[in-house]
Amino acid sequence: MKRTTIVVALLVAVGVGLAASGFFAGAGDEAPPPTAEDPAPSEVDEGSLIEVAGDYRLWPYTSRSTSAEGRTLAINVLFHADAETTRRAIERRSGTDWEETEEGEAAATADTEQVRALVERDWADAHSSDRYSYVEGPDGGVxxxxxxxxxDGAYLGVRDHLRAYESPDGAYTAVQAHEEYYDWFRLRHTVPGIDDPAVRLEDEFIHGRVDAAVSREYRGVEGGWSDGWVSVVELASLAVLGGTLLRRRTRTAAVELAHRSRREAARHVDAALLGAALAAVIVGVRVAGVALETAYPGVGPKLIAGPLYLVIAVGVPALVVARAPESEPSAALLGVVVGLGAGFVIDFAALGMAVPPDLLVHRVALLAALGVVAMGRAAADRPVLAAGLTAWVVGLALPLADVI
Structure with missing residues (x-):
């Protein structure tokens, strides 16, 4: 296949990928886009309020503003306790002793692999954008x-994030639990869902030595990524509290790409080294971000993210421009696509996240753009190189401008 045909196909892939990413935009944002069946209300609907405990009914959502128009995610955990008691229950630990699950117990609890994947949770204060909720009592709404x-987790990695709202009479505390991870190409958090973190939170009280009753109630909550069910925790004692985290990580795709990279390395060492370096940059930025955040907790995460983002935005194409001339154009293309693609897959696999569709097509577009850069540089074709660099810049600029 002629080089021109390949370049045109790659540039088309960039355009289609960026357009598709814009079409899917919002899939990983905190507020899912409204649909015809799920319009954003202009004011709090009386029928959307639910009874919990005490004198105040709850609007089971969070909002960006003191208006229902700013609705984001649904409340998914309710504690029948005041905020201080709830917080102490979540933060304090127990000496839980986990054992391998017997075959007969597997259906009722967790399988052996999940038990071995047990990780102790470490809850800490979180600071993020303000979100509001609404309650209505005898004297009106507030x-x-x-x-x-x-x-629980690192800002620049993956974490479970809880926002808690205490009713004015202290009869209950409503919690919005969601999972989020930091996306280096959007420079902001992406929320893949709210169900799993709610389950993990209730598991802390089901499996820990805690005097608490845990149940699920169907409240018919619509929108905000809710399936209508709410976890309910009734705390009876705070003598011994603790928690555990069950999470299964899968890295099958990453292993497959690693095997493919080794096979290509035998044929084209320089291109394979370029691909390995690109994968190392992507994974290294994630590791460095989490490590620096942990080592310097007093430094704002965004101050750490800024320089590391430049490593990706400038360092990745610079690496390709510097190393691609030592390879054949087709080998350079393959090395870049496999290497950078492996970096993306390993990054997502290490976080244990499902990839939202808008991010998937955006990453494909970036792969195609950098592939054009590699071919243009390896073939000493300046127009092709310029087209690839332009596509790379556009691919980075659109998510920063919140277009995709």
């Missing part, structure tokens, strides 16, 4: 700011 926030 908008509430977060009473407290907690997170």
């Amino acid at each position: 908008w509430l700011r977060e009473t407290f926030e907690l997170h």
